[in-house]
Amino acid sequence: MLETPISHPLKLAFIGSGQVATHLALAFEQAGHRVQLIYSRQLAHATQLANQLTQTSATDNLNFVEQPGCDLYIISLSDAAVTTVMAAAQFPTDSRVVHTSGSLPMAVLLRPAFKLQIGVFYPIQTFSRNQPINLAEVPIALEAPEPELAALLQQLAASISRKVIFMAGTERKKLHLAAVFACNFTNHLLGISHEILVKNQLAPDLLEPLIRTTIEKSFHNHPFSVQTGPAVRGDENILQEHLQMLSEEPLYQEIYLLLSRSIQAGK
Amino acid sequence: MLETPISHPLKLAFIGSGQVATHLALAFEQAGHRVQLIYSRQLAHATQLANQLTQTSATDNLNFVEQPGCDLYIISLSDAAVTTVMAAAQFPTDSRVVHTSGSLPMAVLLRPAFKLQIGVFYPIQTFSRNQPINLAEVPIALEAPEPELAALLQQLAASISRKVIFMAGTERKKLHLAAVFACNFTNHLLGISHEILVKNQLAPDLLEPLIRTTIEKSFHNHPFSVQTGPAVRGDENILQEHLQMLSEEPLYQEIYLLLSRSIQAGK
Structure with a gap:
């Protein structure tokens, strides 16, 4: 079978129709590419996204051999679903397939039977239904060992974002670890703060x-160089008072103590 | 001695010439009040701020009895300095004195010899030299047991901010505790994230x-309701991999484990 020639603009297929797929598909179409196909396990979901695009079909069939050829298949599913879907999908030989996950290795896409060119197209952002995102400012981390796919991904990413970088899987893992601290854990601390405010009849937006x-x-600045608060000041009276105030929440007490200790360790 | 009558606009004195004093003094003057006097232990610092204002004197003398009367003395110093300065200062009898601290109790201002009316004027914000702040959006937390001072503070706060609230000292303590989680600890986590990125030759602005x-x-949203990441997904493989990646940083490992546990506790 002949390799699919790359068309300009690109012909794209999305496997998945969630928030990442939706934001990307709309941005790609606006950038002049053609989103040809949306797959979802639930046809209604695929149709819903396809209806927001032009000339786009919807399918719940994972046999892509029977569909018109695409320049790129973009798998945009929950991490857990990617493996299941890859095991079941049938691709035209030599297809190009990427996923959009920050935490999955590229290798989850390996299907030697189809001689796929595989890669990663990871927009470093979180997407939700009602929050518009300016994709132009969202860094896109690419991985693609084969130069042809690398060139295609570079072109595609640069058509929607000003910040395109290549990053090996090992680096993406480090980035993900950093994001867990900066986003997941930060959000949890904001939740604890929110809880303390509400419990004391204080408006949660007071601290915004x-x-x-x-x-x-x-x-x-380097965040460590602009650290403020009782821990970095070594204000033991306030620390003790705060721990006392948290006496009904032993887990929050533990968090307070450990983070204060880490701040004081000069980190 | 007669009680100083309240003038409109107000005549103000600042004890302290740091960032909080600077931002407030400029905003008060712009709102039409008169900043009459700036005290600093270092006269040059007081002069520097006074020069940014009109009709403002600078002093390093804590005997305010010798100075023209003011409607309000605003003590805007580091928490540690407030007690020292209050112990040394001489005020006209019946003066009104507030501090601007979120963590100090109002009672640090007690000087029975001068029959002071005391209170708190706490702008819930952090101020730095090169970061302009829109004070209109900054909530100002007031405390003033005496109705006359309460009315004066309400008027003064409302002249620079749309968000004025009265808050007892016990509530301000809870607010401060919430701010330690939401700001001080959050900043530390951003520092850890920054460190992980830099250590792995990744640009620190990738996650912005x-x-x-x-x-x-x-x-x-309630932050707990929009929690994402491996802990809330129960993704044990990623958790173990991340702990492994932090093996050279036992304190960060501990933080990772504890915050993941707290997230999984359904908090």
Whole structure:
């Protein structure tokens, strides 16, 4: 079978119709590419996204050999679903397939029977239904060992974002670890703070300007160099008072103690 | 001695000339009040701020009895300095004195010899030299047991901010505890994330859009309800892999474990 020649603009297929697929598909179409096909396990979901695009078919069939050829298959599913779907899917030989996950290795896409060219197209952002995202400012981390796919991904990413970088899987893992601290854990601390405010009949939005400024300041300095608060000041009275105030929440006490200790370790 | 009558606009004195004093003094003057006097232990610092204002004197003398009367003395110093300065200062009898601290109790201002009316004027924000702040959006937490001072502070705060609230000292303590989680600890986690990125030759700004979106999302939902990441998904493989990657940083390992446990506790 002949290798599919790359068309310009690109012909794309999405496997998945969630938030990442939706934001990317709309942006790609706006950039002039053609989104040819949307797959979802639930046809209604695929159709819903296809209806937001032009000239786009919807399918719940994982046999892509029977569909018109695409320049690139973009797998945009939950990490857990990627393996299952890859095991079941049938691709035209020599197809190009990428996933959009920050935490999955590229190798989950290996299907030697189809001689796939595989890669990663990871937009470093979180997407939700009602939050518009300016994709132009979202860094896109690419991985593609084969130069032809690398060139294609570079072109595709640069058509929607100003910040395109190549990153090996080992680096993407480090980035993901850093994101767990900066986003997942940060969100949890904001949840604890929210809980303390609400429990004490204080409006949860009272701290918003302070939080925003703290975050912006951390972007313009090494965060450790602009650390404030009782721990870095070594204010033992306040530390003890705060631990006392948390006496009904032993887990929060533990978190308070450990993070204060880490701040004081000069980190 | 007669009680100083309240003038409109207000005549103000600042004890302290740091970032909080600077931002507030400039905003008060812009709102039409008169900043009459700036005290600093170092006269040059007081003069520097006074020069940014009109009709403002600078002093390093804590005997305010010898100075023209003011409607309000605003003590804007580091927490540690407030007690020292209050012990040394001489005020006209019946003066009104507030501090601007979120963590100090109002009672640090007690000086029975001068029959002071005391209170708190706490802008819930962090101020730095090169970061302009829109004070109109900064909530100002007031405390003033005496109705006359309460009315004066309400008027003063409302002249620079749209968000004025009265808050007892016990509530301000809870707010401060919540801010330690939401700001001080969050900044530390951003520092750890920054360190992981830099150590692995990844640009520290790669995560900025993701962090900004995470924070904004946490403002529009209860943060616990929008928690993402390996801990809340129960992804044990990733958790183990991340702990392994942190093997040279036992303190960060501990933080990772404890916060993951707290997330999984359904908090």
